[in-house]
Amino acid sequence: MRNPVFSVIKALAILLVVMTHAGCPSWLSVAAYQIHVPAFFICAGYFFHAATATEEYTFLKRRFRGLYKPFVCWSVVFLLLHNLFFALGVMNEEYGNAAGGVLHPYSWHDFCQRLWSILFNMSGYDEFMAGSFWFFRALLVSSVAWLVLQKLVRKCEGLNSPVRAASAIAAMSLLAALWLVVENLRMTGVAQGGYREIMGVFFMAVGYLLANLKVVPRHWKDRAVAGALSLAVVVIFAVYSPSSMAWRPSLAGFLSLPLPAIAGFVLLYLMAEGICALGGKTQQWFVYLGDRTLCVFAFHLLAFKVVSLFVIAAYALPWNRLGSYPVIHGLEGAAAPFLFLLYTIVGVGLPLYVRHVWREYTAQHPVEVRVVLNYMVRGIIAIAVFIGKMLWRCVCGVWKGVKDAGETAKDFLKAMSPRDE
DSSP states (O other), rough: OOOTTHHHHHHHHHHHHHHTTOOOHHHHHHHHTTTTHHHHHHHHTTOOOOOSSSHHHHHHHHHHIIIIIIEEEEEEHEEEEHHHHHHHHSSOOOOOOOTTTOOOOHHHHHHHHHHHHHHHSSSOOOOTTTTTTTHHHHHHHHHHHHHHHHHHTTSSOOOOOOHHHHHHHHHHHHHHHHHHHHHHHHOTGGGGGSSSHHHHHHHHHHHHHHHHHOOOSHHHHHHHHHHHHHHHHHHHHHHHOOOOOSSSOOOOHHHHHHHHHHHHHHHHHHHHHHHHHHHHHHHHHHHHHTHHHHHHHHHHHHHHHHHHHHHHHTTTTGGGGGGGGSOOSSSSSSSSSGHHHHHHHHHHHHHHHHHHHHHHHHHOHHHHHHHHHHHHHHHHHHHHHHHHHHHHHHHHHHHHHHEEEEHHHHHHHHHHTTTOO
């Protein structure tokens, strides 16, 4: 029977992700950044099982289908809409993030380069509307690296047991991350340098160890002690040495991440067990959200714009404030500190609702959807054929020019020949 606890853990983690992006209070944000993303990697490692070549192939197939495919589809959609967002005012060159950074419309060269990066490097996505898409790449690369390391390490004498192999991989990944941070290195070919991917391997190893060692407390007294200790670790590190899965951390940030991340996962686990004990609609809602976290990951920043429209109307702000990322900053008034709750509700609920409506529609109108997709494919093919014809004409024109120039040069040299004289 399927264990719903881990679906609830992922639901709690994605709620923390959305809240941190929604501008929640700093004390909550600092604590959440230590927990939410590592929890997804730990869950991935917890359920890893690929003992045979067939299972390994299935694992990789599911990872590419579940991570690479939606990443490419959704990144290309945002890429196509980027300049339209500027035309509509959803983004502008005056307002951007809280640090003052803004984006600009893409030229044809920018578009082509980003499309290339999306397809072959899993980068190039829109930094504002798809700012959380790095997670797709990090989880995919970490999963492939974890599988390869599992096969290599378990061939070594003395490391052929699951626990020993996972412990060795955890140690190696931490040492590799330390080397990367201390020497300010970058992993060639991996967008943003590879630190997140290396730490992803470490947290997958942690999840695998938790699953094999079965260290989850069962007695209520042990759970209470584990929960209290985990909460204390998260709070202490959040106050004195906060950290996150930032792609370019300081040495202190790297050293401060593993312990509160693991403690935070234990805390989420205990909370998830409590929610599952309640049962009913509460558990069903969290399980529903936990099984659809990628949709929320992909579209919660776009859903924030709906709330920003309401804020602009309520505060009589200029329209271009809609370009603020990820939410509108610098608001004052009694309601301002609580707007993150509205952003969170819409950031989670709207993508799930749109996904539900789309699934319902495609279930009832499969032919119409197929027709639309066919027209889209035909349009893309027609554009590709047109571009190909234009390129062919250019090549033919250049070749004809070179050929004519060669004939002219030949006639000129012939006319200059002293033999004729």
